[in-house]
Amino acid sequence: MTHSYDMPLGLYIGGEWIGAQGRDTQPVLNPATGAVLGELPLASEADLDRALEAADRGFRAWRTSSPQHRAEVLGRTAALIRERADHLAALATFEQGKPLAEAKGEALATAMVLDFHAGEASRIFGRVLPRPTGTRSMVLQQPVGPVAAFCAWNFPIMNPVRKISPAITAGCSVILKPSEETPATAIAVMRCFIDAGLPGDVAQLVFGVPDLVSRHLLASPVTRKLSFTGSVPVGKHLMRLAADTVMRTTMELGGHGPVLVFDDCDVDRTIDALVMHKFRNAGQVCVAPTRFHVQQGVYERFARGFADRAAALRIGDGFAADTQMGPLANPRRPEAIGAFVEDAVRAGARLLTGGDGLGGGGFFFRPTVLADVPLDAKVMQDEPFGPIATFRPFATDDEAIAEANRLPYGLGAYCFTESGRRQNRLADEVEAGVIGINTVRLSWGDSPFGGMKDSGFGSEDGPEGVAAHLATKAVHIM
Known part of the structure; x- marks a missing residue:
């Protein structure tokens, strides 16, 4: 089988694919040869502002969507990941270098994560507390808000899904910045969500200078949650930025x-x-x-x-x-x-x-x-x-x-x-x-994945991964 690196590189903001016109770019390399695969456009501050505006609109609409609708989108995305597994695996091998069979296994495991979240969309439960007749006390679980998500290059198919999937399951919108070293794989994953029916304002895809992107997104009052997968030093830096707006964080950091x-x-x-x-x-x-x-x-x-x-x-x-x-x-x-x-x-x-x-x-x-x-x-x-x-x-x-x-x-x-x-x-x-x-x-x-001590806190996967995107609200009616 002949494999080709044929994915146009760009940003996805507000339902629109955006190319390199007028933007800085950086080369994407094939680690097996050192050859340049393509030139990746990098987001400007104006692009990031547009992404924040779209995420704000997307959250206001998506939070009202039914659990059944969210489940349908997630289920269709899982089906498309499986249908396109060979193509996704080839892109991952071009950009990240792992053996093709290993990359295809990653794609199939990714679809299983989406399957779980599709079921979990209908399992976001609150509770009613015992109170005297004529009164009510309720505990509600509601989406926390737009999420800024950053992920690493080592699992270029799985990592973007681990950020997007639990966020949209909970009713949040998301701005995802994957690694600039594996962009075509992340773009192909995003296309699966889009083709499955996810509205354009609900998920944004940006690439750029990491410090510029993180500072801009985390300083905005639009962003209500940070989800990060990466090194301990960078994770600690992002936590400091997130502290200024008392932002909820999930940190999946390094190990040994x-x-x-x-x-x-x-x-x-x-x-x-x-x-x-x-x-x-x-x-x-x-x-x-x-x-x-x-x-x-x-x-x-x-x-x-x-x-x-x-x-x-x-x-x-x-x-x-x-x-x-x-x-x-x-x-x-x-x-x-x-x-x-x-x-x-x-x-x-x-x-x-x-x-x-x-x-x-x-x-x-x-x-x-x-x-x-x-x-x-x-x-x-x-x-x-x-x-x-x-x-x-x-x-x-x-x-x-x-x-x-x-x-x-x-x-x-x-x-x-x-x-x-x-x-x-x-x-x-x-x-x-x-x-x-x-x-x-x-x-x-279906099992939580996360660390303790300097390896971070919070979980991806499992019900805990969805819960990390929910805010708890108590309502008392007397």
């Missing part, structure tokens, strides 16, 4: 996923699951397993087995049928990953495999496994967001839990043990918003 491997686990099955999960999307996943703490009795066997499987992964262009890991998303990432490796080796870590790029064109870096990594190495403090797995041994359960909780991050965590007593303890004591015990899957449409 601990993996606790105990000596009673099925070692080979656990390695097989974790290698594929660690290096999916080239490790560019906020809940990627990164810090592997392995009990002493199986430590060397586990680390060597993991490194051997990682070294065997086929690295290349995401459109190649045999590719198991694609390039990193932009030219900044290989240099950053290389710096982590050099620092760790200098600190005393053993390099078991990888540690360098592939050479030639594209932004590739080999799957890298480091053993005996000192705690003061930079990679043990900061999220690498790339294809690095670090290994350290532990002796006791207490030591493993302490290591899992050592950092200020608390997004995803993984634990592997056959002991039911230990599983319960880990569920209680590991500080993470999402924990997988004997599984690597942490994301489901």
Whole structure:
């Protein structure tokens, strides 16, 4: 099958697609080759003002729409995502680099999120409180208002839907700024919503200089909620901006996923699951397993087995049928990953495999496994967001839990043990918003996804993701 990058790049404001005329642009790159795919127009302040005006109009109309109508739009969007999954996957592979099969899986998982929200539209409940005859006290759940949403490039199909879908389920309008590195994928997703019948004023799509866009949207009294997926430093900056208008926020920030491997686990099955999960999307996943703490009795066997499987992964262009890991998303990432490796080796870590790029064109870096990594190495403090797995041994359960909780991050965590007593303890004591015990899957449409500590607060997905877009109002009638 021949794939082409044929999506016109532009902004979507007030039901109108807007091109580059008179606007600054920036190139969109193919991470597998470094070639320029297209020129993306960037929103001006006047464009952002138009988007705010449209979102204000859209909210006033959409909040009165029936739950059934919202469900119909969401359901049709899910059907279009499935129908266009091959095209969406190709755009994601062009722009972000992940293998084509991985991108198609992302599209199909995205449709399942929309399916859940379609059902959830009719499950936004208030309640009536017991009061004397002739009086009423009610608790109402109402849409909070227009939402400014910002999302990252690593899941270019799923991330835009995770912002738009719960907002419109709740009755809110939304201004979405996806990553400028994966714009055509976000545009194709927006077209699914539009073709499903979402009114033009309800969802806006803008690209631009991130600081200009965020400051402009968050300073406006129109915007009543911020939803952000991205790094901890940027998230903290946006929270400060949002504080000026006492804006509600949902923050899905970075992680540094601990993996606790105990000596009673099925070692080979656990390695097989974790290698594929660690290096999916080239490790560019906020809940990627990164810090592997392995009990002493199986430590060397586990680390060597993991490194051997990682070294065997086929690295290349995401459109190649045999590719198991694609390039990193932009030219900044290989240099950053290389710096982590050099620092760790200098600190005393053993390099078991990888540690360098592939050479030639594209932004590739080999799957890298480091053993005996000192705690003061930079990679043990900061999220690498790339294809690095670090290994350290532990002796006791207490030591493993302490290591899992050592950092200020608390997004995803993984634990592997056959002991039911230990599983319960880990569920209680590991500080993470999402924990997988004997599984690597942490994301489901009907389950909340979010973190704690510096990894943020609030949830996407599940009823909690919709509830984050609702304001609670008590009404007393006497």
